[in-house]
Amino acid sequence: MSHKILIIGACGQIGSELTYKLRNLYGKDNVVASDIGYNNLEVVNSGIFEIVDAQDYASVLTCVEKHKIDTIYLMAAMLSATGEKYPMKAWHLNMDSLFHVLNLAKAKYVKKVFWPSSIAVFGPTTPKENTPQHTVMEPSTVYGITKQVGERWCEYYFEKYGVDVRSIRYPGIISWKTLPGGGTTDYAVEIYHKAITDGTYESFLSENTELPMMFMDDAIDATLQLMDAPAENITIRSSYNLGAMSFTPKEIAQTIEKHIPGFNITYNPDYRQNIADSWPKSIDDSCARNDWGWRHRFDLDKMSAEMILQLQKKYASEKK
Secondary structure: OOOOOOEOOOHHHHHHHHHHHHHHOHHHEEEEEEEEOOOOOOHHOOOOEEOOOOOOHHHHHHHHHHHHOOEEEOOHHHHHHHHHHHHHHHHHHHHHHHHHHHHHHHOOOEOOOOOOOOHHHHOOOOOOOEEEEOOOOOHHHHHHHHHHHHHHHHHHEEEEEEEOEEEEEEOEEEEOOOOOOOOOOOOOHHHHHHHOOOOOOEEEEOOOEEEEEEHHHHHHHHHHHHOOOOHHHHOOOOOOEEEEEOOOOOHHHHHHHHHHOOOOOEEOOHHHHHHHHOOOOOOOHHHHHHHHHOOOOHHHHHHHHHHHHHHHHHHHHHHO
């Protein structure tokens, strides 16, 4: 059975790579990419693209009806660091968009919904090591608050209305294809770019700030595995913990130096340090591993090798 998929927020860091992967799997005519503007021409030109305002129910509904969509991936969101600068904007974007999509599923316009949560749902009172699936959640950022509230609504819509909504609490996501979009874990992407262009990097987090991270390929694989899993296997309708690796700025710098000798890192923590300090250091994702067979493929060394290889190619081709 062919899926008709809509990705909302397809120009973003995860949305763009999800778009390419889904188009490879289901064919570009079955995957509609959408965003509020033409922010990523590669995505815009790689298949069907629609301008959709995630905060406008009619805008989303029009697109769903036009293309007979059955599955929505809602990837539009304002991330942690940006959200702290624009709290009400972040609240309205992150919450309104979720309600619109859940209500479309409730009204039977679509059959299945993916909505990303984040480790930002956890707060300073959460156990830091091997953070459990079910634990204290007192987030201290607007982004985290929207994600925690969103999780509760997802579970509510499943319990009350039978909406097939699925979610993952993403850790920091690292990718060489797109630049980061205003998150607290962005240093772990920027550092590779600066290593290649400048040979040095000033980290906005302190050297021993350990955070859960994941290579983009693993994040996309996890998302598709979860969406492909039989409904009866899904025991968590709020959001699944997902883990792969945890490391500090100091540790990532050490792996980069293996490939770029003489690479130098300095530290100048800013307001994002407080956000990072409120998040877990490592994640217990045994529910995802047991329920739908999640396994990650990339550790820090493997990821660093791949990031540097791909970015060196990218920068070399830009110089030509």
